[in-house]
Amino acid sequence: MSIFDTAFNRPESFFKTVPALKGRQMIAPEDCADPANPPRRMYATGVGLAIGFLLTGELSVAQNPEGTEFTVRYPSKSLGTVIGVSRRPPQGAGTPIQWSSNLTTPFLHMASACALTVASGLLDAAHFPLTHAALRRVAGLTGFPVRQDELTRMAEQNPLIVGAIHHLSDAVYSEASALMGSRAVVASQTQENRLPTLTGVSPQEIAKLLGVWREAVVIPKNTPKEQLFRLTHRGGSALLVGPPATFKTTAARKVAVARQFPVVEMQGNTGVEDRDLLGTFLRAPGGETTWVDGPLPQIFSYAAQGPVMAIIDEIMRFIPETTSIFITVMNQLDYEDCELLLRPCLEHPSLKLSPAQVQEELDLQLPERGERYHMLKLPTGDVMFALVRHFTWVATTNLGDSYIQAAAGLDPALMSRFDLVIEVPRADPDDVLPIYEFLAGPHPDLARFAAELEDFSYEEMKEDNGLFKSPLDPRKMIAFIKESRGLLAEGRSFNEAVLMACAPTVVPHVCPRGADGVLDPVALERIYSIVTDDVLPNY
Structure with a gap:
């Protein structure tokens, strides 16, 4: 069938690095779609391009509610946007399916025919059952949607995917040629201004048609600050867990300010001893000793009057012997137990009460x-009590093998004292952007650029085959903004400044190093492609 002849000879432009998906590769007998009608047994790169466009989401599809008309659109470097239209008669009518394209080449451009057949297999299983089943087989192996580099990598590593794509190519050619040979499909040209107005088929709908849609569990938005805010209303304790520079302590402070709570902070350090938290006796020049409260008595003094927030920053940097004090003070006692402990002290004869x-x-x-x-309990012998609901204990830490801590993990007894364990995967943009804008000064685009680059680094980390060792955090972006401003002050252009600033601030943070200590070249290329292709064009 001449309309598809060039589909077999077209230079491979999608699966460039997969030898088995280059032009005119023979299809194994077990991967043939219709053994009873083998018109050709070679892989068609033109079909492969349409398959790739569909799986990566570059092939957009729209149809009418009745399902009798649909359009496909896909990018072409030489032709811009290529559009194909399919119209089929109502069920039972004898008129053949009509295909048309906005291209001016005679009859119908091969690539448009491939795209229309692939989309027909997606939407019209009744007329294209082999293509429909083959599409679902490929998508079941690759997922949908999938990035082009990831799809290519999977095809390189998994021969089952190559076989499934060969099978799909054969199904597309077999069914389209059979239908067009029987005049069940008639091809022609159309003008773009005569295209029907149709409703786009969403990625979710395409995933359902491909059989790979899974209903996601939608968790309502519940930010760390919102969780802490609720906790302050009832009193309790929370452990904020997240990487460095995710503004865990800042989030707690902002909640305390919003609630107008006094705040007492304790900073984790291996050199901190019990007396640094409880207080100590200081000798005055005259020889007299005076007791000076540490942060814990200060917290209890505040809590005796009303709500207070106690922040224990980097709790795992305390040595275990010191963290045991938090186990004691965060323990809860009922009124009767407190009275049993306090009454004998008050009734001691020495007090004469x-x-x-x-x-x-x-x-x-x-x-x-x-x-x-x-x-x-204080070293002075005094005992302090305060209502649990007046306390909001907030501890912060980084969990994981990549962090140097004073202890291998939190004591289970201490861990059990925390009502909430709140994940803080990244800093709240509402907290970060004002800082970026302040530091960017007369270059507001620099602040937006930094925020956008940070977003892209997190998106890269979500990929199964992501190349980065860690996402960018506010500390790195602050360093980036400062370095960029210095370069701008030297007279560098915006593009030059941000590219040069990336080298010492962004690149070492996101790119892993090999055993030789050299930055991974693939990750290096990826971060610069994000900067030049994804972010810079917006500025």
Whole structure:
């Protein structure tokens, strides 16, 4: 069939690195679509291009509600957008399927015919059953949608995918040639201004037709700050877990400010001892000693008056002996247990308190029956109590083997004290962008560029075969903005400045190194292609 002849000779432009998907490769007998009617047994690269466009989402499809008309659009370097139209008669009518294209070449451009057949197999299983089944077989192996480089890589590594694409190529050619040979399909040309107005077929609908759609579990948006905000209303504890520079501590501070809570912070460090948290005696010049509260008594003093936020930053950088103090102070006691501990102290003869005074002191330190309390014992012998609902404990840490910590992991007893474990995978853009804009100064595009580049790095990390070792974080983007501003001040153009600034700030962070210490060249090429192809064209 002459309309498809060039489909076999077309230079391969999609699966360039897959030898078995180059032009005029023989199809194995087991991969033939219709053994009873073998018109050709070679792989058609023109069909492969249409398959690739469909699986990567570059082939867009639209149809009418009745399913009797559809269009395909796909990119062409030499022709711009190629458009194909398929019209089939209502069920039972004798008129053949009509194919047309916006191309001016005689009859119908081969590539448009391939695309129309592939789309027909997707949408019209009744007339193209072999193509429809073969499409679902390929998509079941590759998924949909899939990036071109990932699709090519899978085809290089999995012979089953090559066989499935050969099978699909044969199905497309067999069914289209049979239908056109019987005049069940008639091809012609059309003008773009005469194209029907149809509804686009969404990627979700295409995935369903390909048999690869899985209903995703939609988790309502629930940001770390929103979770902390709710926690402050009832009191409790949360462990914020995430990579460095995701603004975990900043998120906690912002919530405290919004709730108008006093904040007391404790910074994790291997040199911190119990006395640094509890307090210590200091000797005055005259020889007298004075007790000075540490952060924990300060927290309890605030909590005795009302709500307070206690931030334990980098909790795993404390040595285990020090973190044990948090196990004690975050423990919860009911009113009766607190009274049993406190009453004997108040009734000690040395205090000389009357029963009424003892009860008054009990009511002062334990103001509400039926409530739960935290307790703190001080080296002075004093004991402090405060209502659990007045405390919001927020600890932050990085979990994972790539982080150097003072302990291999959190003590299970301490871990059990946290009501919430909140994942913070990246900094909130609402917190980050104002910082970028401030640092960018008279170059607002630089702030937007940094934010967009950061977004792209996170998208790359989501890919199954992503090349980066880690995404960009605000600290790296702040360094990038400062370096870019320095280059702009030297008179460099915007493009020059951002490309030069990437080398010392962005590249070493995202690109892994080989055993020889050299940056991975594939990852290096990828980050610069994101900068030049995806981000820079917007500026």
